[in-house]
Amino acid sequence: MALQRRLASITPALLLSVALAACAGEVGPAGGVRTPSPSPAPTPSPTVPALPGDAMVRIPAGEFVMGASQEQLDAVVEFGFSPRWMEHLDLVIRGATPAHTVYLDAFEIDLHEVTNAQYSRFVHTMGLTPPAFVTDQRLTRPENPVVGVSWEDAAAFCAWAGKRLPTEAEWEKAARGVEGYDYPWGNAWDPAKLRTSDGVSGRDLAGFDDWSDWIDETGSPSSNAGTTGTGAGNAAVGPAPVGSHPEGASPYGVMDMAGNVWEWVADWFDADYYKVSPERNPTGPDTGQRRVLRGGGWDAPRVMAYTWFREDFMTPPEKRDVTGFRCARDG
Structure with a gap:
């Protein structure tokens, strides 16, 4: 056709x-x-598959402040994290400094996280193995963000769709805008504008000493602790359909940049990278062991939903039920 x-x-x-x-x-x-011969027809461009719900948002070229200020870091202690969480967060929070000005060329980024419906078309067209956790209906509704995909899976999908994974800098600018917001919608926390652990269970994950304790109480299907929890029949846990929180959109109108699922980005993680990052179009370290994750997930504490918060809890081949992605392309 x-x-x-x-x-x-x-x-x-x-x-x-x-x-x-x-x-x-x-x-x-x-x-x-x-009678002259007609000129040869030009070589047609590759056909990019049309994907349902594949709307993108254009982010204009320009500068923005990337990373966290000392004032923003100091506010983290107000959350009342247990010592276990503070030990984990120390490295990650250190990686969010120093705040620095970055210039980005114009680009486009997906309006929503890639859905199960979109990813399913990719799997069937290419004859690939479906993502992990396909038997849990709380995770696999067509309108939900796809989870259980590795970094390689995400990068392959974006390439198939004629796109790529966003750089970490692109992701952050799309999430916070030039205003430098803590959350996509502003600086005031509002659990009604996203899906994180306190919205799922009424209790922020940061209030538990161990991840498995929160899983057991909420009935999370999360694989992070190697258990489905004692309340595994709780249909309230898991990600929400994409676009369920329009009031939580970023200044550019991009949806679900905080909460719902963690999102793979292109960059390798290095806690010291911001100290040497170039000022124009940074793409991250040349090598590394873990890729950056952004945005926080449906089971994450609210601090992880900060627009400047960066994580590295997964290696590229890993697949978890809290991790998805969205794509970008040059603008």
Whole structure:
């Protein structure tokens, strides 16, 4: 069908060109009339699959402040984290400094996280293995963000769709805008504008000493602790359908940049990278062991939903039920 549409669009123009040349004629070397051959048709561009719900948002070129200020870091202690959580957060929070100005060229980013419906088309077209956790209906509704995909899976999908994973800098600018918000919608916390652990269970994950304790109480299907919990029949846990919190959109209108699922980005993680990051279009370290995750997930404490918060809890081959992605492309 794509070929038929392409031929339908170019054939009339070629026929008209040939007809006019034939009528006018062209004088040849011997004085006769020669009908010129039509010019070769241009090589068609690769056909990019049309995907349902594949809307993108254009982010204009310009500067923004990336990372966290000392004032923003100091506010984290107000959450009342247990010592276990503070030990974990120390490295990650250190990686969010220093705040620095970055210039980005214009780009486009997906309005929503990639859904199960979109990813399913990719899997079936390419003959691939479905993502992990396909048997848990709380995770696999068509309108939910796809989870259980590795970094390699996410990068392959974006390439198939004619896109790529966003850089960490692109992701952060799309999430916080030039205003430098803590959350996509502003600086004031509002659990009604996103899906995180306190919205799922009424209790922020940061209030538990161990992840498995929170899982057991909420009935989370999360694999992070290697258990489905004692309340595994709780249909309230898991991600929400994409776009369920329009009031939590970023300054550019991008949805679900806080909570719902963690999102893979292109960059390798390095806690010291901001100290040496280039000012224009940074793409992260050349090598590393873990890729950056952004945005926080449906089972994450609210501090992880900060627009400047960066995580590295997964290696590229890993797959978890809290991790998805969205795509970007040059603008």
